[in-house]
Each structure stands twice: as C-alpha cells, then as structure tokens.
Amino acid sequence: MKIYAGGVDGNRSLERGIEILRAFRPGIDTLGNSEIAERTGLARSTVSRLTRTLVNTGMLDEAPDTKGYRLAASVIGLGHAMRSGSPVLNTIGPLMRAESFKRKLNVGLATADRTMMVYLESVRYSPRATLRNIVAGQQIPMELTSLGRAYLAGLGKPERTALITQFKRRTAAATRALLDEVSASIATVERQGYCSVSWQRGVLAVAAPLVVDGLPVYALNMSLQDVEPSDALAAELGAYLLAFASKCKAALSM
Amino acid sequence: MKIYAGGVDGNRSLERGIEILRAFRPGIDTLGNSEIAERTGLARSTVSRLTRTLVNTGMLDEAPDTKGYRLAASVIGLGHAMRSGSPVLNTIGPLMRAESFKRKLNVGLATADRTMMVYLESVRYSPRATLRNIVAGQQIPMELTSLGRAYLAGLGKPERTALITQFKRRTAAATRALLDEVSASIATVERQGYCSVSWQRGVLAVAAPLVVDGLPVYALNMSLQDVEPSDALAAELGAYLLAFASKCKAALSM
DNA sequence: TCCGGCAGTTCCACTTAGTGGAATTTAGGG
DNA sequence: CCCTAAATTCCACTAAGTGGAACTGCCGGA
CATH class of the missing domain: 3.30.450.40 (GAF domain)
Known part of the structure; x- marks a missing residue:
C-alpha cells in the first residue's frame, strides 16, 4: 500500500514558496532568510534555496547588502x-x-x-x-x-x-x-x-x-x-x- | 561525479508554479489547464497538480464551471x-x-x-x-x-x-x-x-x-x-x- | 439518444530533484 | 582581530514530483 506523492494534495515546494511570499505582509520592508525561516517554520537551508528561486523568477529583490529580500515589482x-x-x-x-x-x-x-x-x-x-x-x-x-x-x-x-x-x-x-x-x-x-x-x-x-x-x-x-x-x-x-x-x-x- | 539538486539553481516546482501565475497577462480573464500547458510547455498532468496547489494557497480561483482559473484576490x-x-x-x-x-x-x-x-x-x-x-x-x-x-x-x-x-x-x-x-x-x-x-x-x-x-x-x-x-x-x-x-x-x- | 472529440484528472513505475542537519563561509561589531 | 550571527553549501537519503498512458466526464452534432 504505497502512497503516491504526485496527484494527491498540492506540490510541497510550490506551497512553501508561496508561503514565503505571503510572509511579506503590508508595511514590511525587508525580510532576511532566518526571519522567513522563523515565520514559516521551514529549515533555513530550504528557505535559502526557495528565496533564491523567487529572486530568479523575479518575485523578490535582494535588498541592499544582501541582508534581506523584498517583494519585487512583478507582484504589482x-x-x-x-x-x-x-x-x-x-x-x-x-x-x-x-x-x-x-x-x-x-x-x-x-x-x-x-x-x-x-x-x-x-x-x-x-x-x-x-x-x-x-x-x-x-x-x-x-x-x-x-x-x-x-x-x-x-x-x-x-x-x-x-x-x-x-x-x-x-x-x-x-x-x-x-x-x-x-x-x-x-x-x-x-x-x-x-x-x-x-x-x-x-x-x-x-x-x-x-x-x-x-x-x-x-x-x-x-x-x-x-x-x-x-x-x-x-x-x-x-x-x-x-x-x-x-x-x-x-x-x-x- | 554526481550533481546534487538541492542548492544549485532554483527549485523546479516553484519556478514552474510562478511561471503559471505569469501566464495570466493583463486582460486575460481565465485560462484552462491545457491552455496553460501550451503556454508554459509543461506536461498537462503537471499543470493540473500545480494549479491545484495554487488554488489551495489562494493564488488562483477556479472559474465558474471549472473550465478555467483566474488570478485570485490575494495577488492584489x-x-x-x-x-x-x-x-x-x-x-x-x-x-x-x-x-x-x-x-x-x-x-x-x-x-x-x-x-x-x-x-x-x-x-x-x-x-x-x-x-x-x-x-x-x-x-x-x-x-x-x-x-x-x-x-x-x-x-x-x-x-x-x-x-x-x-x-x-x-x-x-x-x-x-x-x-x-x-x-x-x-x-x-x-x-x-x-x-x-x-x-x-x-x-x-x-x-x-x-x-x-x-x-x-x-x-x-x-x-x-x-x-x-x-x-x-x-x-x-x-x-x-x-x-x-x-x-x-x-x-x-x- | 448515441457518438466522437476534448479537457481534465488519476494512475503508477521511475528516479531526479528536494530535504534538513552539519559543516563552512561570509560579515559585522566590539 | 577575534567572536557571534546569518547565510550558504555539502551531501546521504529517499520522499516527492514527474510525464506518458489510461481513464473519466462533458459538450455539440447528427
């Protein structure tokens, strides 16, 4: 009795990525990886990879001295x-x-x-x-x-x-x-x-x-x-x- | 010489999910799964799973008679x-x-x-x-x-x-x-x-x-x-x- | 009413792609 | 110049995701 990942409930990585975007509530300027990890309960390494992806896809910008991320213009x-x-x-x-x-x-x-x-x-x-x-x-x-x-x-x-x-x-x-x-x-x-x-x-x-x-x-x-x-x-x-x-x-x- | 997936470039599923969101350009009302599959070049089954996830996370709404999806209010x-x-x-x-x-x-x-x-x-x-x-x-x-x-x-x-x-x-x-x-x-x-x-x-x-x-x-x-x-x-x-x-x-x- | 044709979903064998803990690097701050 | 905190990279492990094929359900014709 094996459980197949595909097709059941959602895609985990995507879910998590979206959750990271949602961590940016109105009024928040920048969030660093560890702050995101805290808010979302994800492993720090995982967050690091996901934020990188979000930057590559243009949803996040790296803030000044890489101390954090902010929502990028493409979300508007x-x-x-x-x-x-x-x-x-x-x-x-x-x-x-x-x-x-x-x-x-x-x-x-x-x-x-x-x-x-x-x-x-x-x-x-x-x-x-x-x-x-x-x-x-x-x-x-x-x-x-x-x-x-x-x-x-x-x-x-x-x-x-x-x-x-x-x-x-x-x-x-x-x-x-x-x-x-x-x-x-x-x-x-x-x-x-x-x-x-x-x-x-x-x-x-x-x-x-x-x-x-x-x-x-x-x-x-x-x-x-x-x-x-x-x-x-x-x-x-x-x-x-x-x-x-x-x-x-x-x-x-x- | 093995190549490790984690940590190199971005997370594939997340990338794809975002690409799906981006397929909704201004003026587009609804997109069905196969239309999305066409535009993004993804397998129809993959799209089906990813759109489901996007609905669960509140980024997409299912349109009327499930003939398509539209961007949900949470993107604004x-x-x-x-x-x-x-x-x-x-x-x-x-x-x-x-x-x-x-x-x-x-x-x-x-x-x-x-x-x-x-x-x-x-x-x-x-x-x-x-x-x-x-x-x-x-x-x-x-x-x-x-x-x-x-x-x-x-x-x-x-x-x-x-x-x-x-x-x-x-x-x-x-x-x-x-x-x-x-x-x-x-x-x-x-x-x-x-x-x-x-x-x-x-x-x-x-x-x-x-x-x-x-x-x-x-x-x-x-x-x-x-x-x-x-x-x-x-x-x-x-x-x-x-x-x-x-x-x-x-x-x-x- | 019955039959294509099509869109969407589910199945499932395969294995890659993602995971998290630990180690390592980078960056300040005193 | 060391010490702390954060970010990143490494890597063994395997669950999670993939895509082709089969299946289901629906609509529009005839």
Missing part, C-alpha cells in the same frame, strides 16, 4: 493583471465610481483572502473633490468589519463555519462576545440584506454580499467619514447600498 | 504589500503627486519586470482637475518607451546587454532600426540625463533613470497628452524632470 504587475482580467471589477468599477460621485461617499468592492478581506477597489470620496483616491489590495480583518461579515453572510454554511473556526484559533482574545457579534451581523444581513458596523470613531459603514454564481462571493460596502453614526443614517445608507447592489447584479448578468 | 493583496513596503515609493510617491499637481502633467515611477517596465505608481493629471487617477502595476514594453530606455541607461553594462539580447530574441521584426534607436536614447541619457520619446500621437514623454545604490534601478517619467511634440517642449519637460529627479535622490538619501 500580477495584481494589475488580476484587476484588469476580473470581469466583476470591470463591470462594477465604473458603477462604483459614479455612485461614489453621486452620493458623496466611499464605495468599496472586496473579497476574501483567507481571513482577511481585500479590496479589489475602494473609491474614497473626499469633500475636496479635487482628489479621488482609488485604492486596491488593502486588507482588513474579516470578523471586525461590516464588509467581512456581509461576505460571511453570502457564503455557504460549510465555508462560513470553517472561517469562524479560524477566527477562534487566530485570536485567543475577545472571543465569545466577538463571535456573537459576528453571528448577529450575519443574521441582520439575512433579514434586511445588509449590515452595519462602526468600528472606527466617526465612521459609519454598511455592507452587503454580492453573490453571482460561478464566481467567488464578493461584498460591497458604502461608508461615510466624520459623521455621527445613527440608526437613521445607517438605514439610509443601507437603502442606497441595496439599490446599488441590485444594479450591480443586473449589470453582471448581462 | 501581495501587490499592496509590495507598494506599502517599498521605501522608494513611500518617500517619492507624495513628491510625485505634488509635482503632478504643480506642473499639471503625468508623473510616473517604474522599474523592470523582465523586459517590461511596470509602474509602481503613475499619477495621471487631468485638466478636469476633479479627478486624478493613480494607477499601479501597468506594464509597458521597455524598448519602445523613454521610460524603458532611461532604465536601460541606468543599468550596468552586463545587465543591459543581457536585456538587449532578449529584445532581439523576442521581436523578430523591426530589429535593426529599433535597436539603433534604443542605443541612441541611451546615449542621450548619458549625455543630458534624460531622453524623450513620443511613441503615441500627441503624447510627449521624457524619462530619467533613478539609481540609488543598494536598490534596484528605477526610472521616472513625465508626460503630457494632447500636445504637439517639439524639441523645445521636450527640453522644458526634461529640465523639470532633472530637477525633480535630483530632489528625489536627495529625499532618498536621508
């Missing part, structure tokens, strides 16, 4: 390829920009990467209309935000519970109360189509799932800064969001 | 991490935005990915000042643009010739004349610090290398749309660019 090239290939972003992006302009608020589209939500696009409205900022790739925690909770609500039961298990494992602290909040938000989405969380002072955000079959689940959000969060305001935003979400769904199914 | 997460970790972009980015605003022109910062230039940031100035667009990750060919040629000029001889060899291999057509143009541009950069190419009608662009030691070579560019390219205009832009480049260098060496 990939990011651009992803965005420009995404049919969802391509159809919804323009709608988001128009909506942001019309309603004078921030509009975001995101989906999950493990337990983080990552923005495909986030259109930031600024009262000083001279600059409109569009950000992509920013990551925010799933459990804490309306965006993430709306995403969870859009997911099937099994995936959802898998993620919730991960939250438990990840954050030992703040567990019980937080998980209850999460379930409450999910229930709210199921009832009224959106949920609202104000996790930063003066910021009100509402979010709704965007489920199109055959595609990953997405979530849309709208938010306002420098306001006094209130139920009335949340309801108003929620109404806008629901209208916008259904417009998006319509545009996608054409 | 990586892109964001790269940008937010880049010390060069962090110090120069704000300067670029200010400069674009002040001079009313486009300002870009890029570096190479193989034979393409990829923008870390491209600040697009629009006369309708209500929108200023910032794009990252866009790729443009190195040989055809002032940006790419300035980059080449900033490179060491060996790297430069290696790239030029690649151009020859890549584009069979338009070789001789084009290569001469490239050398001419490089010479221009060496003489006056920048070069200028107008490869699209009505667009004038000037570019200069940005070399900071211990870091990859970058290139800065400035461009104007909807103008009649002329030597006088190019000289004016060039002067702005040189001033800006030296301001950047100063900011970086602090």
Whole structure:
C-alpha cells in the first residue's frame, strides 16, 4: 500500500514558496532568510534555496547588502493583471465610481483572502473633490468589519463555519462576545440584506454580499467619514447600498 | 561525479508554479489547464497538480464551471504589500503627486519586470482637475518607451546587454532600426540625463533613470497628452524632470 | 439518444530533484 | 582581530514530483 506523492494534495515546494511570499505582509520592508525561516517554520537551508528561486523568477529583490529580500515589482504587475482580467471589477468599477460621485461617499468592492478581506477597489470620496483616491489590495480583518461579515453572510454554511473556526484559533482574545457579534451581523444581513458596523470613531459603514454564481462571493460596502453614526443614517445608507447592489447584479448578468 | 539538486539553481516546482501565475497577462480573464500547458510547455498532468496547489494557497480561483482559473484576490493583496513596503515609493510617491499637481502633467515611477517596465505608481493629471487617477502595476514594453530606455541607461553594462539580447530574441521584426534607436536614447541619457520619446500621437514623454545604490534601478517619467511634440517642449519637460529627479535622490538619501 | 472529440484528472513505475542537519563561509561589531 | 550571527553549501537519503498512458466526464452534432 504505497502512497503516491504526485496527484494527491498540492506540490510541497510550490506551497512553501508561496508561503514565503505571503510572509511579506503590508508595511514590511525587508525580510532576511532566518526571519522567513522563523515565520514559516521551514529549515533555513530550504528557505535559502526557495528565496533564491523567487529572486530568479523575479518575485523578490535582494535588498541592499544582501541582508534581506523584498517583494519585487512583478507582484504589482500580477495584481494589475488580476484587476484588469476580473470581469466583476470591470463591470462594477465604473458603477462604483459614479455612485461614489453621486452620493458623496466611499464605495468599496472586496473579497476574501483567507481571513482577511481585500479590496479589489475602494473609491474614497473626499469633500475636496479635487482628489479621488482609488485604492486596491488593502486588507482588513474579516470578523471586525461590516464588509467581512456581509461576505460571511453570502457564503455557504460549510465555508462560513470553517472561517469562524479560524477566527477562534487566530485570536485567543475577545472571543465569545466577538463571535456573537459576528453571528448577529450575519443574521441582520439575512433579514434586511445588509449590515452595519462602526468600528472606527466617526465612521459609519454598511455592507452587503454580492453573490453571482460561478464566481467567488464578493461584498460591497458604502461608508461615510466624520459623521455621527445613527440608526437613521445607517438605514439610509443601507437603502442606497441595496439599490446599488441590485444594479450591480443586473449589470453582471448581462 | 554526481550533481546534487538541492542548492544549485532554483527549485523546479516553484519556478514552474510562478511561471503559471505569469501566464495570466493583463486582460486575460481565465485560462484552462491545457491552455496553460501550451503556454508554459509543461506536461498537462503537471499543470493540473500545480494549479491545484495554487488554488489551495489562494493564488488562483477556479472559474465558474471549472473550465478555467483566474488570478485570485490575494495577488492584489501581495501587490499592496509590495507598494506599502517599498521605501522608494513611500518617500517619492507624495513628491510625485505634488509635482503632478504643480506642473499639471503625468508623473510616473517604474522599474523592470523582465523586459517590461511596470509602474509602481503613475499619477495621471487631468485638466478636469476633479479627478486624478493613480494607477499601479501597468506594464509597458521597455524598448519602445523613454521610460524603458532611461532604465536601460541606468543599468550596468552586463545587465543591459543581457536585456538587449532578449529584445532581439523576442521581436523578430523591426530589429535593426529599433535597436539603433534604443542605443541612441541611451546615449542621450548619458549625455543630458534624460531622453524623450513620443511613441503615441500627441503624447510627449521624457524619462530619467533613478539609481540609488543598494536598490534596484528605477526610472521616472513625465508626460503630457494632447500636445504637439517639439524639441523645445521636450527640453522644458526634461529640465523639470532633472530637477525633480535630483530632489528625489536627495529625499532618498536621508 | 448515441457518438466522437476534448479537457481534465488519476494512475503508477521511475528516479531526479528536494530535504534538513552539519559543516563552512561570509560579515559585522566590539 | 577575534567572536557571534546569518547565510550558504555539502551531501546521504529517499520522499516527492514527474510525464506518458489510461481513464473519466462533458459538450455539440447528427
């Protein structure tokens, strides 16, 4: 009874290489081999070989005095390829920009990467209309935000519970109360189509799932800064969001 | 005389996995396994296993009816991490935005990915000042643009010739004349610090290398749309660019 | 409904390519 | 100039990955 490596689960070296890339979280400048080895739990020699490969393939740059590595420019090239290939972003992006302009608020589209939500696009409205900022790739925690909770609500039961298990494992602290909040938000989405969380002072955000079959689940959000969060305001935003979400769904199914 | 695999050149599976990711060029929506196999020259079974791994690690999503894969959201997460970790972009980015605003022109910062230039940031100035667009990750060919040629000029001889060899291999057509143009541009950069190419009608662009030691070579560019390219205009832009480049260098060496 | 034709996956004998611990080299820092 | 820490290389070992072939499932015609 022999077990064959090929064809069962993934390719180990590739998995590890990707894990190394992922060790570069936002804000991190350079990582040395031993630091990577520590974070990933790989043998130092293995890391040395894999980072070399990643440099050769152009995914990492060797930093100054070879004391470390940083992500290379080709990863943003990939990011651009992803965005420009995404049919969802391509159809919804323009709608988001128009909506942001019309309603004078921030509009975001995101989906999950493990337990983080990552923005495909986030259109930031600024009262000083001279600059409109569009950000992509920013990551925010799933459990804490309306965006993430709306995403969870859009997911099937099994995936959802898998993620919730991960939250438990990840954050030992703040567990019980937080998980209850999460379930409450999910229930709210199921009832009224959106949920609202104000996790930063003066910021009100509402979010709704965007489920199109055959595609990953997405979530849309709208938010306002420098306001006094209130139920009335949340309801108003929620109404806008629901209208916008259904417009998006319509545009996608054409 | 045995040759040991570990430790010599890179890890084969990882190399191949990355090559698969790279097969998703901008604008491509989905790729199926056999299409990938074709593009990369790998065995179909190998591709099947590697794509599975890439899905497990979150780099690819399975498209609708499993007829293909697309880049997953986590690649833009990586892109964001790269940008937010880049010390060069962090110090120069704000300067670029200010400069674009002040001079009313486009300002870009890029570096190479193989034979393409990829923008870390491209600040697009629009006369309708209500929108200023910032794009990252866009790729443009190195040989055809002032940006790419300035980059080449900033490179060491060996790297430069290696790239030029690649151009020859890549584009069979338009070789001789084009290569001469490239050398001419490089010479221009060496003489006056920048070069200028107008490869699209009505667009004038000037570019200069940005070399900071211990870091990859970058290139800065400035461009104007909807103008009649002329030597006088190019000289004016060039002067702005040189001033800006030296301001950047100063900011970086602090 | 049945039959190609095709894309994807699985099987499996083969062996190379990758692994990790130990030894070695390189680089600072005091 | 030595001493510590990090990175790299060495190498015996074999699990892990490979590719061709067989298999499965699907769609489009007729």
